[in-house]
Amino acid sequence: MHELSLCANLIEQLEQLAVEAAAAKVGRIELKIGVLSGVEPQLMAAAFGMAQVGTIAENAALFIEVTQPVIHCHDCDHEGEVSPQNLLCPHCGSESTELVAGHELILARVELLGSWPDARVNPL
Template sequence: MHEMSLCEGILQVLEDNAKSQQFKKVKTIWLEIGALSGVEIEAMKFCFDAVTRGTLAEQANLEIINKPGLAWCMKCSKNVEVTQRFDECPDCGSYQLQVVGGDEMKIKELEVE
């Protein structure tokens, strides 16, 4: 599962941060997930629970921040919001869109102790 390796990556980042910033426990993680990232939020939560069991992030709250997909429309010459990678422009219906944002996943903030 794609989400499983993402969660393992997150845990790695948390453990590295714990070493450099000397915290022992992660209480809350705010995770920003773009609409075009292809990440399933439910799967993410499930995998996160499984991956963090017995680690510094066990019982941490996973807060998801949804970020809309953003694409540049060549016809409109502006950024438009899209929900899928191959959506048409909501304004003019053109398919000549270039994704410019909302295709990534990152840790936005951590609450630790």
């Protein structure tokens, strides 16, 4: 259950972002979690519910986008989705593939809430 450690880490990052932008709250968070990242999205969501209590992200809504493994083949240039158990090139069978998606563990988007003119963020 390392998801709880990750959430503690995430909350720290959110607090730092909020301080930098002089925001009062965190409204919405979007994570990108690859199936090969070693993190279970459902456990992450459950852990976030516990970790957010009493923090700047107390009422923040968490959205998780789960990404599937995508490989790029160095031999035949094929690029496409594969199963997490088989990362060989489905086109030519090569082992010389690179994982280009599916192992992300990323804070993709944060919506901060605050009141002007305190906010230190450029208007559009």
